Amino acid sequence: MRVPPKVRMLVWRALMNIFPTQQNLAQRRVHAASGGCVFCGELETVGHALVWCSTAQRFWPLFPFPISGHASVTGDIKEWFQVLAADRSSSQPEQIMMGLWSVWHTRNLRVWNGQGRSPEESLNCAMCTLHDFQANNGLPRPGVLRAKVHWQRPPMGTIKINMDGAFRAAGGLSGFGLVARDHNGSFLGCKMGRFHGVSSPLHAELLALREGLRFTAKWPDICICLESDAQGMINTVLSRGVDLSPLGCLIEDFQELLHAAGRVSVVHGFREVNGVADRLAHYVLSSHVSDAEVEWWDSPCLAL
Incomplete structure (x- = not known):
């Protein structure tokens, strides 16, 4: 996946449920952890924070391809991601991963800075970050050594x-x-x-x-x-x-x-x-x- 390393790490931690949500912090008896979502007050699980919170639910429909809550009954973020990532074009799972990162980033802006951000701003942040990373981190073909290249003349005329x-x-x-x-x-x-x-x-x-x-x-x-x-x-x-x-x-x-x-x-x-x-x-x-x-x-x- 051609996404920033910090995004890959965030998604892995979310799928492994080793994420600093209010619920996980409260279970570990971290001081001041209420267990409630900063946006709606409901129990903040990983799935709730990234997918099923009302704030996240206004974000995901903005994508140019359908994203739905496949695992809405159980709230299983791993099932949700696996179903969405299956049978997609190569770029769509990357965009979904960037979306998860941006939703969490928006949540942290509220928790730590008291700042709000619209769903449209969150999506723009995700796509711009992805574009910048891919534009500056082209992947070489493995096992291929490139010979020294020279400027080539264009065709006649x-x-x-x-x-x-x-x-x-x-x-x-x-x-x-x-x-x-x-x-x-x-x-x-x-x-x-x-x-x-x-x-x-x-x-x-x-x-x-x-x-x-x-x-x-x-x-x-x-x-x-x-x-x-x-x-x-x-x-x-x-x-x-x-x-x-x-x-x-x-x-x-x-x-x-x-x-x-x-x-x-x-x-x-x-x-x-x-x-x-x-x-x-x-x-x-x-x-x-x-x-x-x-x-x-x-x-x-x-x-x-």
Whole structure:
């Protein structure tokens, strides 16, 4: 399962009933443990906290696939999870695990900070966390050694634009870099710039994709290949599923733009072939660079 380790651990502890619910704490005579749910006052078992509490029951119907209380009679969280995880596509059990983590996180916000969070906010938190983790933790194929790779020329009559996004959590900044070459490998142009208010590495890569799509307007009648080393971002944009994360609207816009622009394709390239775009994206994050976007056309920039 491609979920954060903390989520796998949380789900395992829940299924083993070694979870710090009010009921379990009261049974161990932990001081101040009432046994009651912080939201509704009913006995807080693991199943109640994660699935059958009225707060959790408003959360699970928001998923894009049906989730129901299969084990509602016994309140058995293990049975509930096993039934839901069976016969699902590979991504759905991961989303269910993230949902369990987010429900518990929402509960802890109430217990420890006195804060509330809507079911929609809880779902957005879960999906955004999953996207960020998968975008930055691509899994290599086991037992396969990758040979040294080099940048490949695009087909005759096609332009390739390599693109990359860099993210700086401090200040919520991102930089993007683009470099365009023709089928001979000749330099055509490059561009770099930065954005404020960026929330995650995935957000930064999506903004780089947006700039890459805009850059294609320089060559309106030519087929263009956009190449990025952000495998998670590419998978997200090319997938047909509904994205419920905070970036879902942005992703949906890109899907529509790519469908409308039949001459533009998006492909994955390993990091080694994306060096120039990567250097541009990181350079623009340096403090002495202005917020203005910069382009080169007549000759390659120093990064080349």
